[in-house]
Amino acid sequence: MGACAVLLAALLLALAAQYIAVGNEPFLTSYQGQFQSYVIPATTNIQQSLVKANLASYVKLVVPCNADAYQSASVPSQGVFRTELTQIMTQLAAFLSSSGAPFVVNIYPFLSLYQSSDFPQDYAFFEGSTHPVVDGPNTYYNAFDGNFDTLVAALGKIGYGQLPIAIGEVGWPTEGAPSANLTAARAFNQGLMNRVMNNKGTPLRPGVPPADVYLFSLFDEEQKSILPGNFERHWGIFSFDGQAKYPLNLGLGNAVLKNAKEVPYLPSRWCIANPVQNLDNVANHIKLACSMADCTRLDYGGSCYGIGEKANVSYAFNSYYQQQKQDAKSCDFDGLGMITYLDPSMGECRFLVGIDDSKSSAVASCGCGCGVCCGVWVLFFSVFMYLRMMGSV
Numbered sequence: 285m286g287a288c289a290v291l292l293a294a295l296l297l298a299l300a301a302q303y304i305a306v307g308n309e310p311f312l313t314s315y316q317g318q319f320q321s322y323v324i325p326a327t328t329n330i331q332q333s334l335v336k337a338n339l340a341s342y343v344k345l346v347v348p349c350n351a352d353a354y355q356s357a358s359v360p361s362q363g364v365f366r367t368e369l370t371q372i373m374t375q376l377a378a379f380l381s382s383s384g385a386p387f388v389v390n391i392y393p394f395l396s397l398y399q400s401s402d403f404p405q406d407y408a409f410f411e412g413s414t415h416p417v418v419d420g421p422n423t424y425y426n427a428f429d430g431n432f433d434t435l436v437a438a439l440g441k442i443g444y445g446q447l448p449i450a451i452g453e454v455g456w457p458t459e460g461a462p463s464a465n466l467t468a469a470r471a472f473n474q475g476l477m478n479r480v481m482n483n484k485g486t487p488l489r490p491g492v493p494p495a496d497v498y499l500f501s502l503f504d505e506e507q508k509s510i511l512p513g514n515f516e517r518h519w520g521i522f523s524f525d526g527q528a529k530y531p532l533n534l535g536l537g538n539a540v541l542k543n544a545k546e547v548p549y550l551p552s553r554w555c556i557a558n559p560v561q562n563l564d565n566v567a568n569h570i571k572l573a574c575s576m577a578d579c580t581r582l583d584y585g586g587s588c589y590g591i592g593e594k595a596n597v598s599y600a601f602n603s604y605y606q607q608q609k610q611d612a613k614s615c616d617f618d619g620l621g622m623i624t625y626l627d628p629s630m631g632e633c634r635f636l637v638g639i640d641d642s643k644s645s646a647v648a649s650c651g652c653g654c655g656v657c658c659g660v661w662v663l664f665f666s667v668f669m670y671l672r673m674m675g676s677v
């Protein structure tokens with residue numbers, strides 16, 4: 285554990301970590317308050333540990349909140365925290381203010397659009413809106429600014445109207461719902477970048493852009509819970525294998541995202557439904573395959589939706605086969621599966637080839653036997669990959 289702490293400290297410094305998040309969205313309405321009472325005590329404990337380790341001036345504690353922590357009956361200037369959170373938010377804001385940390389909020393115009401059929405589509409983006417929100421002397425043309433200023437107003441009402449705000453998560457998924465697609469994701473993320481980098485701020489914070497903005501996310505995550513929706517596995521600006529999904533200028537001159545090089549793919553082979561077999565009894569096989577591997581692209585709003593029944597089966601078989609590292613047994617399916625060397629991809633629907641991650645699993649066994657170390661390794665590796673792809677390492 286001692287070695288682990290040293291390693292952790294070294295990695296934090298190596299990464300120049302700015303923030304440690306105490307929980308993530310602990311006040312989410314759907315948690316019904318179950319974590320509420322732990323947040324301030326936990327923050328205080330961890331702060332004491334940082335002080336003890338002489339790290340308090342390098343690393344700030346934050347508590348990322350979902351935008352459902354606040355609301356407004358009408359316009360942004362009427363923003364208030366949820367009544368049951370007023371006291372805790374006042375304590376949190378006092379802590380953040382004294383330690384010099386920002387209030388961290390996750391803002392998702394995509395979810396507003398996804399969850400409400402009468403949400404004006406153009407208000408989710410940054411190209412102007414035919415449904416602007418007029419708030420006294422101020423007019424809002426996009427959901428991001430409106431949401432941000434609702435928070436500014438809520439903070440003002442508890443006496444912390446000047447507290448810096450950082451965006452902990454913001455982004456747009458590329459699959460899993462009709463409005464989750466490459467065009468929309470690119471338009472939103474590029475619009476966001478341009479919006480933030482023009483340093484104009486918002487009507488309630490003119491000239492003051494967010495303290496930091498973290499795009500969500502770097503890669504797709506094929507094992508993530510799809511409880512919120514199929515899109516949950518497709519937030520990446522890079523696909524699972526490090527390929528940029530669309531050009532995106534992050535404000536570093538003319539640099540755009542770069543694809544990962546020398547990706548250790550498994551051999552070019554796929555598992556498909558055997559064309560000479562009757563597929564009447566395939567349902568349970570598909571169920572198993574899709575419970576283990578990702579089949580979200582097959583559903584409405586996915587890039588493989590509508591490829592047909594047999595191709596559906598092939599897609600499910602292949603996803604499982606790749607996830608099982610192309611183990612021949614995993615393409616059996618009681619004789620219904622068959623290995624092929626011809627890429628079965630069709631149109632937008634890409635039949636994936638997996639990655640040989642035997643090398644990175646060696647990295648994960650980092651010797652100290654604690655989940656934190658391995659988590660940090662993965663984080664370190666991701667950041668490193670990211671920097672490589674951005675061409676700066």
Ligand SMILES: *[C@@H]1O[C@H](CO)[C@@H](O)[C@H](O)[C@H]1NC(C)=O
Pocket residue numbers: 405462463464465467468
């Ligand atoms: C992509 O999403 C946008 C935003 O919701 C929508 O207007 C557009 O029709 C979608 N494109 C496709 C091809 O579905």
Ligand SMILES: *[C@@H]1O[C@H](CO)[C@@H](O)[C@H](O)[C@H]1NC(C)=O
Pocket residue numbers: 582583584590592593596
């Ligand atoms: C393919 O699979 C998806 C997801 O399970 C389903 O919605 C769709 O109806 C299937 N299509 C056919 C033709 O079976």
